[in-house]
Amino acid sequence: MLEVRRLKKRYGDKIALDDVSLSVGEGQMFGFVGANGAGKTTTMRIIMGVLSGDGGEVEWRGKPVGFETRRRFGYMPEERGLYAKMRVAEQITYFGQLGGMAPAAARSAADALIERLGLTERRDDDVDSLSLGNQQRVQLAVALIHDPELLVLDEPFSGLDPIAVDALAEVLAERTAKGVPVVFSSHQLDLVERLCDSVGIIKAGTMIAGGTVGDLRARESRKRLRIVVSGADPGWADRLPGTVVAKSAQDGAGRDEVVLMPSDDQEALRVAAGAGRVEHFGWQEPSLAEIFREVVA
């Protein structure tokens, strides 16, 4: 298990991290989300030891993390870091060897990743001749090649086309199935929702929410009502108590659909019933993106 406790980091007067804690169990996929500048990259850099914190601890399997342990981690840094003039296959193999693999093992692992990540036709090209998305695939292969015990990936999905997104999601799921914890940051909340067992939401250097997507949903689930009414007068939604967060105009069957954050759910029901025929009235499960907007606001 990866355990991060009470990390602190300052840049001059600016507090970048203020007591950031998270834990990721064996085989768990942890999605790290937050607005630009919230502190995700800083946290991941401290986990990987490329930046030192001003306080707090990082433990792997119950022990403080040091250089030797980190060699067994796979890391995709935000700033990336490939040799521009080295060929794809050669480069991935080279990083495998840096990660402690024998040359033959590194070559065959590189071949497997090249195929999985859709780089077969580019294997003999220099990295700087690749598109950004393909460079990203190489960077991922480099992070994955030495069969790391833990994966820490800074926005691994950004810039990938949908096929590459699926290929990477599949590769990561295989690693978690073998017990490897995966931490990744992303602004693609639909992906995080689809892939992750747990998420942490960071805002201005503080973890403001965390848990499984199910936990977060349960906490937020009795906040939004979805109401569908047919045959109602045009102004009926204005009489609903609370805030209308979405409204679609009448469809062909004369139905209005409203999503309401009610101040009084029973009064909302009375208003809907008074306005027309109530076709649907129920709590709506929020998406991770909706939860995010709410807790970060």
Ligand SMILES: Nc1ncnc2c1ncn2[C@@H]1O[C@H](COP(=O)(O)OP(=O)(O)OP(=O)(O)O)[C@@H](O)[C@H]1O
């Ligand atoms: N080297 C640095 N010097 C000064 N301030 C820094 C430095 N690196 C990061 N910061 C500040 O620390 C805060 C956290 O930045 P960080 O890069 O960790 O955020 P992030 O969540 O990864 O953002 P993004 O989603 O944009 O990548 C920001 O306010 C940033 O401006």
